[in-house]
Amino acid sequence: MAKIETLPLLLKQLSLPTMLQQWDHLESKAQEEQWRPGEYLATLCELEVNRRYQKRVMRHTHEAKLPSGKSLATFDFATVKSVKKSQIVALSENAGWVKQANNLIIFGPSGVGKTHLATAITTNLISLGVRALFTSTTALVQKLQEARRLYKLPEALAKLARIPLLILDDIGYVKKTEQETSVLFELIADRYENNSLIITANQPFGEWDSIFPDNMMAVAAIDRLIHHATIINITEQSYRKAQSNKSQLIKG
Numbered sequence: 001m002a003k004i005e006t007l008p009l010l011l012k013q014l015s016l017p018t019m020l021q022q023w024d025h026l027e028s029k030a031q032e033e034q035w036r037p038g039e040y041l042a043t044l045c046e047l048e049v050n051r052r053y054q055k056r057v058m059r060h061t062h063e064a065k066l067p068s069g070k071s072l073a074t075f076d077f078a079t080v081k082s083v084k085k086s087q088i089v090a091l092s093e094n095a096g097w098v099k100q101a102n103n104l105i106i107f108g109p110s111g112v113g114k115t116h117l118a119t120a121i122t123t124n125l126i127s128l129g130v131r132a133l134f135t136s137t138t139a140l141v142q143k144l145q146e147a148r149r150l151y152k153l154p155e156a157l158a159k160l161a162r163i164p165l166l167i168l169d170d171i172g173y174v175k176k177t178e179q180e181t182s183v184l185f186e187l188i189a190d191r192y193e194n195n196s197l198i199i200t201a202n203q204p205f206g207e208w209d210s211i212f213p214d215n216m217m218a219v220a221a222i223d224r225l226i227h228h229a230t231i232i233n234i235t236e237q238s239y240r241k242a243q244s245n246k247s248q249l250i251k252g
């Protein structure tokens, strides 16, 4: 039989920091409450597993760079009839669509909650173990163009391909001039059927020729995006504007 004095070293060797921290304290509790040895061990393992899960979610949340404070709990579904709560909840609670490399495209005018919904869905998916990265499309396009200038575009795309869910916020803000090198198209083609995208856009597909160097490329990009995609159209007026109108009414 092993000596109990060796337990801290063994736990350290096995890289089980939570068990190392808790075994002593939990042993007293187990004795007091007359747990069976197996129950003591199972409880200790459960603590380790839970702590690992929490740490992973924290790491992935940090890595995702999501805007803060945008959860499903703070989204008022009553004011946006064009958004079905059940659909948003389904996208948030089941990571299957990300595993299948499907996309989600959220259309709507400015201020209607596109970024809020994209963030809230992603936050939930991260807690299900999905790795994600949120970025403004403009910032990412600039980064990819810089990578291309340095002949490092394939590396940059490969790095992004390690992240199963990429959120491209405000695709419509990309200007044609920024797109001369068509890195956005290359990104979309690279992720097609391999990885997921959530895209927010304030122009309908019909106006996407302003985002890509030419019409053909816009059509080819849209084809790939919608092949496996959920599309949400928010048709209400700006929530932001409605809120400020309301507060003006109250003040006035």
Ligand code: ADP
Pocket: 070, 074, 075, 076, 077, 079, 080, 108, 109, 110, 111, 112, 113, 114, 115, 116, 117, 200, 239, 240
């Ligand atoms: P968009 O990305 O469509 O321009 P945002 O998601 O940035 O809009 O929303 C603008 C602001 O209004 C944000 O602070 C967001 O949290 C808030 N907001 C928008 N729609 C709702 C909603 N239905 N319930 C609660 N807050 C909302």
Ligand code: MG
Pocket: 114, 115, 116, 169, 170, 200
């Ligand atoms: Mg937005």
